[in-house]
Amino acid sequence: MSTLTTNYLTPTGREEDWRFTPLSRLAGLHDSTVEIGEGVAFDLSIVPTGVSFEILDRSLVTASSKTKDLVISRVRETVTQIAKLAIAANSEIADPIYLNRKASGGKPIFSRTIINAGANSHATLVVENIGTEILGEEIEIILEPGSHLTFISLQEWDTQAVHVGRHHAVIGKDASFKSFVVTIGGSVVRLLPTVEYSGQGSSAELNGVYFATEGQHLEHRIHVDHNIPNAKSRVNYKGALSGNNARTVWIGDVYIHAAAEGTDTYELNRNLLLSDGARADSVPNLEIETGEIVGAGHASTTGRFDDEQLFYLQSRGISADIARRLVIRGFFSDIIGRIGIPAIEERVMNRIDAELESVGV
Amino acid sequence: MSTLEIKNLQVSVATETGFTEILRGVDLTINSGETHAIMGPNGSGKSTLAYSIAGHPKYTITGGSVTLDGADVLAMTVDERAKAGLFLAMQYPVEVPGVSVTNFLRTAVTAIRGEAPKVRTWVGEVKTAMAALHMDNSFAERNLNEGFSGGEKKRHEILQLELLRPKFAILDETDSGLDVDALRIVSEGVNRVAENSDLGILLITHYTRILRYIKPDFVHVFAGGRIVEEGGPELADKLEEKGYAEYISA
Numbered sequence: 001m002s003t004l005t006t007n008y009l010t011p012t013g014r015e016e017d018w019r020f021t022p023l024s025r026l027a028g029l030h031d032s033t034v035e036i037g038e039g040v041a042f043d044l045s046i047v048p049t050g051v052s053f054e055i056l057d058r059s060l061v062t063a064s065s066k067t068k069d070l071v072i073s074r075v076r077e078t079v080t081q082i083a084k085l086a087i088a089a090n091s092e093i094a095d096p097i098y099l100n101r102k103a104s105g106g107k108p109i110f111s112r113t114i115i116n117a118g119a120n121s122h123a124t125l126v127v128e129n130i131g132t133e134i135l136g137e138e139i140e141i142i143l144e145p146g147s148h149l150t151f152i153s154l155q156e157w158d159t160q161a162v163h164v165g166r167h168h169a170v171i172g173k174d175a176s177f178k179s180f181v182v183t184i185g186g187s188v189v190r191l192l193p194t195v196e197y198s199g200q201g202s203s204a205e206l207n208g209v210y211f212a213t214e215g216q217h218l219e220h221r222i223h224v225d226h227n228i229p230n231a232k233s234r235v236n237y238k239g240a241l242s243g244n245n246a247r248t249v250w251i252g253d254v255y256i257h258a259a260a261e262g263t264d265t266y267e268l269n270r271n272l273l274l275s276d277g278a279r280a281d282s283v284p285n286l287e288i289e290t291g292e293i294v295g296a297g298h299a300s301t302t303g304r305f306d307d308e309q310l311f312y313l314q315s316r317g318i319s320a321d322i323a324r325r326l327v328i329r330g331f332f333s334d335i336i337g338r339i340g341i342p343a344i345e346e347r348v349m350n351r352i353d354a355e356l357e358s359v360g361v
Numbered sequence: 362m363s364t365l366e367i368k369n370l371q372v373s374v375a376t377e378t379g380f381t382e383i384l385r386g387v388d389l390t391i392n393s394g395e396t397h398a399i400m401g402p403n404g405s406g407k408s409t410l411a412y413s414i415a416g417h418p419k420y421t422i423t424g425g426s427v428t429l430d431g432a433d434v435l436a437m438t439v440d441e442r443a444k445a446g447l448f449l450a451m452q453y454p455v456e457v458p459g460v461s462v463t464n465f466l467r468t469a470v471t472a473i474r475g476e477a478p479k480v481r482t483w484v485g486e487v488k489t490a491m492a493a494l495h496m497d498n499s500f501a502e503r504n505l506n507e508g509f510s511g512g513e514k515k516r517h518e519i520l521q522l523e524l525l526r527p528k529f530a531i532l533d534e535t536d537s538g539l540d541v542d543a544l545r546i547v548s549e550g551v552n553r554v555a556e557n558s559d560l561g562i563l564l565i566t567h568y569t570r571i572l573r574y575i576k577p578d579f580v581h582v583f584a585g586g587r588i589v590e591e592g593g594p595e596l597a598d599k600l601e602e603k604g605y606a607e608y609i610s611a
């Protein structure tokens with residue numbers, strides 16, 4: 001049953017929101033003339049105490065936010081069965097909850113997931129993206145007051161995968177949301193980690209690590225909507241690029257509304273170019289409608305290896321290739337070290353090492 | 362016994378307008394166990410000499426030779442020079458974010474010694490060396506030189522000298538930025554290494570202060586990219602008193 005009408009335009013690539021994205025490689029996810037089926041994206045092999053997982057008909061679900069994104073609008077229009085994972089109020093889930101991707105056999109699908117972190121709950125969710133999917137998806141994350149949720153999304157896709165997605169968090173009073181987006185695999189990955197607030201005293205920490213090699217397009221479009229007073233946000237994304245036509249795009253939109261007095265925000269993006277032929281676009285964008293804030297700032301850098309660092313390490317007997325690896329690992333280590341789960345930190349570092357190995361650094 | 366021999370070394374740097382000649386024929390021979398002090402005005406090329414021996418890519422060697430026991434140092438990569446037994450304590454040690462001091466020291470020692478140090482003895486070895494330089498243990502967990510004070514960076518250079526045990530050490534203004542106590546502690550560190558390993562030292566400095574602790578066998582005056590005078594320790598005192606005026610030709 002479809003209650004919505006298909007009146008979305010197909011982006012042409014000239015729109016501000018789409019000008020960086022290689023539309024021809026999206027396998028029709030963006031193209032309203034191509035029909036795409038739906039699928040429930042996840043399986044929860046073990047459902048820990050304090051966690052529930054169910055599939056809901058969309059008549060029982062209201063979207064947590066508006067979206068202007070055309071692919072996400074199509075996702076909402078298409079998907080009738082929505083997965084919902086809920087963490088019970090006051091529960092402390094010690095071990096990370098792994099959401100495993102269900103393989104859809106390579107045909108393009110849309111999917112929708114809702115995550116609800118109950119009041120005063122503590123939990124860590126890990127989304128593992130592996131395989132060769134062509135996926136358009138929305139994950140809505142509702143943090144009830146006082147909840148603490150760490151959300152880790154690992155894009156370890158095979159080289160053919162296409163992934164267009166939005167991770168939207170609505171953060172309640174005194175709740176804190178910490179996300180880690182690690183994008184290493186896939187042909188085209190375009191993610192929208194977006195945040196808004198529903199109560200004061202709330203905070204968001206959006207971290208990301210990406211590594212693009214030959215031909216990959218990895219795009220992260222962050223949007224933090226400081227729509228209420230006294231909320232905090234920190235954005236820290238770092239990427240490395242190596243190889244011909246390795247492309248990354250980082251957009252950091254932070255809006256501080258007139259009502260959002262007491263906002264405290266800082267966003268940072270750093271890119272390390274490891275070879276010629278790679279290109280990183282980095283566009284921080286801070287819009288401020290009130291001066292009554294704690295702080296607001298941004299920084300963006302894109303550069304090559306620091307020869308002085310390499311020389312220093314080499315002058316201590318460390319060979320050039322090991323020196324480069326030390327510097328690159330060091331570049332990412334502050335973000336990866338904040339994940340706080342040794343097994344995942346190690347997994348991410350190993351993925352980066354494997355990338356370095358593959359590009360011969 | 363080892364010998365580091367610098368012969369007629371000529372070095373340029375690439376600038377926007379072409380090459381600028383900085384070293385104009387440096388001759389210097391250092392044997393194991395000897396301490397040579399180099400003193401000279403700002404910009405005379407002392408650091409250029411140090412970096413050129415260590416192999417910094419910024420400098421182009423346009424003539425002359427550097428050999429270590431007959432082996433051609435200039436043909437070696439930077440890490441090969443270190444493995445051959447050369448060490449440069451830098452005037453401005455470089456910060457490397459995200460690389461911890463322990464990880465760095467372990468990687469460097471593994472490279473220089475050709476095998477990873479034994480875990481059991483290694484931790485003790487680092488602790489002892491740090492304690493001797495009055496460095497707090499917490500430095501081990503910090504990122505390499507990141508946020509270190511000037512003096513802390515210099516101590517950390519000498520910590521590496523102790524752990525890497527080179528044949529020859531070039532100390533480029535290791536004394537600059539050290540307080541009186543740190544100067545003594547760092548100098549004792551250098552002397553300890555020298556006694557234990559017959560280290561040859563090339564000590565670049567602007568002040569005779571450090572020479573009261575690390576006694577030079579020879580003092581060289583460096584000006585205009587060359588050594589312009591040589592003598593014993595008494596030459597340093599003369600320089601302190603009279604300056605470099607007589608060596609700087611118009």
Ligand SMILES: Nc1ncnc2c1ncn2[C@@H]1O[C@H](COP(=O)(O)OP(=O)(O)OP(=O)(O)O)[C@@H](O)[C@H]1O
Nearest residue numbers: 374375376381383402403404405406407408409410
């Ligand atoms: N990249 C460069 N471009 C132009 N000039 C350079 C460059 N690098 C070094 N020089 C010049 O070479 C000269 C020698 O520099 P060097 O650092 O070796 O001097 P120094 O004797 O160590 O001085 P100080 O006592 O101040 O440490 C200086 O005049 C310096 O400006």
Ligand SMILES: [Mg+2]
Nearest residue numbers: 407408409452
């Ligand atoms: Mg100098």
